[in-house]
Amino acid sequence: MYLVGYGPHNNDRSAIELACQFARSEPQPVRAVSVVPQGWGTPLAGGTDREFEDWAASEGEITAEEARADLAQHPGVDGTAVWVSGRSVPQALVEQAMEHEARMLVVGSSGDAEPGRIRLSSKTDRLVHSSPVPVAIAPRGYRTDSGVSRVTVAFRDDDASWSLLTGVAEICRRTGARLRVVTFVVAPPRRPVTSRMGHAETQVIDLWRMQAGNAQRDAEGFLRSQGFDDDTLVFTIAEGTDWARAIRRLDWEEGDILAIGSSSTHPIARVFLGSSAAKIIRYAPVPVVAVPGAAATE
Numbered sequence: 001m002y003l004v005g006y007g008p009h010n011n012d013r014s015a016i017e018l019a020c021q022f023a024r025s026e027p028q029p030v031r032a033v034s035v036v037p038q039g040w041g042t043p044l045a046g047g048t049d050r051e052f053e054d055w056a057a058s059e060g061e062i063t064a065e066e067a068r069a070d071l072a073q074h075p076g077v078d079g080t081a082v083w084v085s086g087r088s089v090p091q092a093l094v095e096q097a098m099e100h101e102a103r104m105l106v107v108g109s110s111g112d113a114e115p116g117r118i119r120l121s122s123k124t125d126r127l128v129h130s131s132p133v134p135v136a137i138a139p140r141g142y143r144t145d146s147g148v149s150r151v152t153v154a155f156r157d158d159d160a161s162w163s164l165l166t167g168v169a170e171i172c173r174r175t176g177a178r179l180r181v182v183t184f185v186v187a188p189p190r191r192p193v194t195s196r197m198g199h200a201e202t203q204v205i206d207l208w209r210m211q212a213g214n215a216q217r218d219a220e221g222f223l224r225s226q227g228f229d230d231d232t233l234v235f236t237i238a239e240g241t242d243w244a245r246a247i248r249r250l251d252w253e254e255g256d257i258l259a260i261g262s263s264s265t266h267p268i269a270r271v272f273l274g275s276s277a278a279k280i281i282r283y284a285p286v287p288v289v290a291v292p293g294a295a296a297t298e
Contacts, residue, residue, distance in 0.1 A: 001028050001029050001030070001031055001100050001101065001102045001103065002019040002022050002023060002028055002029070002030045002031070002102065002103065002104050002106055003031050003033060003093070003096055003097050003100060003102035003104070003105050003106065004016055004019045004030060004031065004032040004033065004067075004105075004106045004107070005033060005035075005089070005093045005105065005106070005107040005108075005124075005127070006032040006033060006034045006063065006066075006067045006081065007034065007063075007108075008034055008036065008059055008060075008062075008063045012108055012109075012111070012140060012141060013070040013073075014108045014109065014138035014139065014140060014141060014142035014143070015106050015107050015108040015138050016030070016032060016067065016070045016071060016074075016079075016106075017138065017142050017143055017144060018106050018136055018138040018142055018144075018287050019032075019104075019106040019136075020071075020074040020077045020079070021144050021146065021147060021148060021287075022104065022106070022136070022148065023074075023077045023078070024076070024077070024146075024147040024148075025147035025148040025175045025177065026171070026174060026175050027078075028078075028103065029078040029079070029080065030071065030074075030077055030078065030079040030080075031079075031080050031081075031082070031096075031100060031102070032064070032067035032068075032070075032071060032079065032080070032081040032082070033081075033082055033083070033084060033092075033093060033096050034060055034063040034064055034067065034081070034082075034083040034084075035083070035084055035085070035086050035089045035092040035093065036056040036057070036059050036060040036063070036083055036084075036085050036086075037052075037056050037085065037086075037087070038056070038085040038086050038087050053085075056085060057083075057085075059083075060083030060084075060085070061083065063083060064081045064082055064083045065081075067081035068080075068081045084096065089123045089127075090123055090124075090126040090127035090130060090131075091130075093105060093127060094127070094130060094131055094132070097131070097132075097133050098132070098133075102133060103133065103134070104133060104134045104135070104136055104289070105127065105131055105133055105134070105135045105136070106135075106136045106138070107124050107127065107135065107136070107137055107138070108124075108137070108138050108140070108142075109121075109124075109137065109138065109139060109140040110124070110140075111140075113139070113140035114140065115139075115140050115141045116139050116140065116141060116142075116285060117139055117140060117282075117283075117284075117285070118137050118138075118139050118140070118281050118282065118284055118287075118288060119140070119282070120137070120281070124137070128290055131292070132292060133292070134289050134290065134291045134292065135289070135290045136257075136287055136288070136289045136290075137281065137287060137288050137289075137290070138287050139284075139285070139286070139287065142287065144254060144255070146254050146255040147175070147177075147255065148175060148177050148255060148257050149177055149178065149253075149254075149255030149256070150177055150178040150179070150180060150253070150255060150256050150257070151168050151171070151172055151177050151178070151179055151180070151256075151257050151258075151259055152180040152181075152182055152250070152256060152257070152258045152259065152286075153165050153168050153179065153180070153181050153182065153259050154182060154183075154184065154258065154259065154260045154261070154277075154280060155181045155182065155183050155215065155216070155219060156183065156215070156261075156276075157183075157211070157214075157215030157218070157219075160261040161261055163261065163291075164259060164260075164261035164291050165181065165219060165222075165223075167291065168259050169223060169226055169228070172228075172232070173226070173227065178231075178232050178233070178234070179223070179228060179232060179233050179234070180233075180234040180235075180236065181216060181219050181220075181223075181233075181234070181235050181236075182235075182236050182237070182238050182250060183212040183215060183216055183236075183237050183238070184237075184238050184239075184240075184243070184246050184247075184276070184280070185208050185209060185212055185237055185238070185239040185240075185246070186239070186240055186241070186242060186243055186246050187208065187239070187241065209237070209239075212237050213237070216235045216237070219235070220233070220235055236250065238250050243276075243279040243280065243282070243283055244283045247280065247283045247284060247285075248283075252285050252286055256286040256287075257286060257287050257288075257289060258280070258284050258286050258287070258288045258289070259288075259289045259291060260277050260280055260281070260288060260289070260290055260291070261277075261290075261291050261292075277290065
């Protein structure tokens with residue numbers, strides 16, 4: 001199941017669009033869940049609290065109906081929409097994901113995100129940092145009629161990256177999507193080697209490039225042993241003087257998804273996003289799936 005976080009009075013159906021895209025590639029039901037405020041239920045609240053609960057229930061029904069209308073745009077997808085009450089939206093969505101054994105949580109971007117770009121709201125940010133299941137984030141205004149045709153994996157040659165690569169490779173085999181493995185090398189412009197420090201910086205950058213190439217060769221050997229070939233597998237190093245330039249060095253097309261892993265394999269970290277992952281999300285022009293690290297899923 002793909003579980004969608006659908007906000008009240010949502011005027012952007014991008015999360016449902018993304019969930020339905022996943023469902024077209026690997027059929028699973030799509031369940032849109034709206035979280036409305038929960039009443040406190042204290043004896044002193046009396047009628048006021050009951051009025052609040054009635055209002056919240058009405059909001060939930062309206063929002064669920066809006067979600068059903070959005071799901072109706074995808075008649076080939078098995079979609080349902082419900083509402084639940086909760087004091088914390090991220091917590092309620094995680095509880096729903098666990099209860100229904102969702103394979104992925106799907107959310108949209110903040111309302112102030114630029115069209116076609118991703119920006120996390122405070123609620124989505126908390127969700128991404130606490131979810132035990134992968135969280136997919138749709139760019140603002142995202143629309144597509146395609147399935148997932150290619151998955152790009154941000155690969156760093158650490159435990160979390162290998163866990164991510166292994167999981168994504170299995171999904172690509174099942175769905176027929178192509179797999180692109182990219183290692184980002186972000187370094188400031190080279191300065192004239194006029195000092196000992198300048199020479200040291202140059203050596204560090206060259207070492208990064210060498211390590212990136214070695215890591216990709218190891219990943220290529222593994223993936224080819226799993227049945228990938230030149231038609232389904234691409235490796236590249238995206239280099240730039242900042243993250244925006246590095247990400248723009250890649251070609252992006254409809255049907256692309258970008259997968260990133262946790263910045264830590266410590267169980268407490270789950271999908272904790274370090275500075276690199278946060279910057280990738282900020283500049284990504286396609287949906288991003290943040291996947292918990294290896295230790296969080298063991």
